[in-house]
Amino acid sequence: MDLYSGHINRLIDELSSLPGIGGKSAQRLAFYIIGLPKDRVERLARSLTDARENVHYCSKCCTLTDDEICPICANEKRDHRTIMVVENTRDLAAYEKTGKYEGVYHVLHGAISPMLGIGPGDIKLKELVQRLQTETVDEVIIATNSSLEGETTGMYISKLIKPTGIKVTRIASGVPVGGDLEYIDEVTLLRALEGRTEL
């Protein structure tokens, strides 16, 4: 629809292509942005391109970071013999927020999903196996989501690691089935961590 001028339409189109932003929200946002001071808009635009340009995978745990190695992997006070495997950086943040987990992480950036055609080769599993071969690891805690894909991925990883003799555990299903880790309260997350069982 050509209700607005070219630049406004283009901005609305771009904004409404983002997840969770519908047509009406995109309109509201567009007019809000046009009304902002010029330097605020430039700062917003720069934060987008800067993040996209400078953020990459940690060379150890594959989380998103500005540096070669992320602050958690670089922290010598963390227990580097315990690795928690999560699906994405937001799930890592959810456990970090509890402030009680002292180990390190491995971020898969996805989960195995035959439905969506996502196989073991499409997530950061190779990198996990490599870590287990080069680092001394006592325990791998599987903290993928308790969705079908998350469970599948957890089972796959446990079968992969078991032969190496490393202890593999799964966070307890205090997490509601079908739920998404990042939306769960910290107490439940901790309970799930405490109740983890060996696979």
Next chain:
Amino acid sequence: MDLYSGHINRLIDELSSLPGIGGKSAQRLAFYIIGLPKDRVERLARSLTDARENVHYCSKCCTLTDDEICPICANEKRDHRTIMVVENTRDLAAYEKTGKYEGVYHVLHGAISPMLGIGPGDIKLKELVQRLQTETVDEVIIATNSSLEGETTGMYISKLIKPTGIKVTRIASGVPVGGDLEYIDEVTLLRALEGRTEL
């Protein structure tokens, strides 16, 4: 919180400063944006700065436009003797979407609100009065929102224009009291237009 790296945190901060985007949505958006192809992010960022740089007020009706005069004011097929006064460009778009209004518009960019300290001098009223002095106008249709501010603004404008002898009408209150024009269905908007009464 320093859960993420500097660039990610900055992006999340910038996004969550936008209206209607909370912390969780900002996180989701940030990771979505970081995962997009580079040229898509650059296009998104450019659409923000381009819109902010190039969009300005139409020199006739004060709507937001890329050109000196907006497409509606430049359209000779429109009835330039009928001016509909709206609070903002989104409200203009709401009436344009009905496809039945043939007159032109005047966009106030706000409404009089003693509570918020917004007086007649803070909205594009001077520009409306100037138009009425230089153009031949038969009717001014007041289509401000049916909120307290919108009604106040409508009354103020009608008192201002009445002495000039120009017909002043108000869209019918088919629009629910307290409602916001842009969220109302087209049939209700048209009914309100048809049922307008002289003030």
